[in-house]
Amino acid sequence: MHLKKREANMKLDKKSIQITDIEFWSKWKQNQGGMRISWACNLGFGELEIYKDLEGHFVTQTEHLASNENKQFIKAIMDALIDMLDVQE
Numbered sequence: 303m304h305l306k307k308r309e310a311n312m313k314l315d316k317k318s319i320q321i322t323d324i325e326f327w328s329k330w331k332q333n334q335g336g337m338r339i340s341w342a343c344n345l346g347f348g349e350l351e352i353y354k355d356l357e358g359h360f361v362t363q364t365e366h367l368a369s370n371e372n373k374q375f376i377k378a379i380m381d382a383l384i385d386m387l388d389v390q391e
Contacts, residue, residue, distance in 0.1 A: 314343065314345055316378045319341055319342075319343040319378060319379060319382040320342045321340070321379075321382055322340045324337060324339050324383075325337065325338045325340075326338075327353075332356075333353045333354060333355050333361075334353070334355070334356065334358070336352050336354060337351070337353070338350070339351075339352075339379060339383060341379055348365045349365065350362065350363070350364050350376065351364075362376060
């Protein structure tokens with residue numbers, strides 16, 4: 303996690319989220335492939351990974367910024383990603 307401890311207690315400004323990069327990878331010995339979203343915001347910067355584990359479950363890792371009980375941070379990152387998409391038909 304790239305946030306200082308005191309900054310982690312600050313409130314996330316969803317409008318400040320910027321997606322800085324997206325990487326995709328294919329199946330390898332630890333999982334069946336996935337993507338890494340790099341982000342920056344008023345709290346700092348980091349990465350959100352989404353992948354399919356070897357048993358077929360979809361998993362995410364957020365550098366301890368979300369939990370199964372509270373997925374608001376994941377939603378905010380995904381909303382920022384959706385907002386920046388250029389839909390082409």
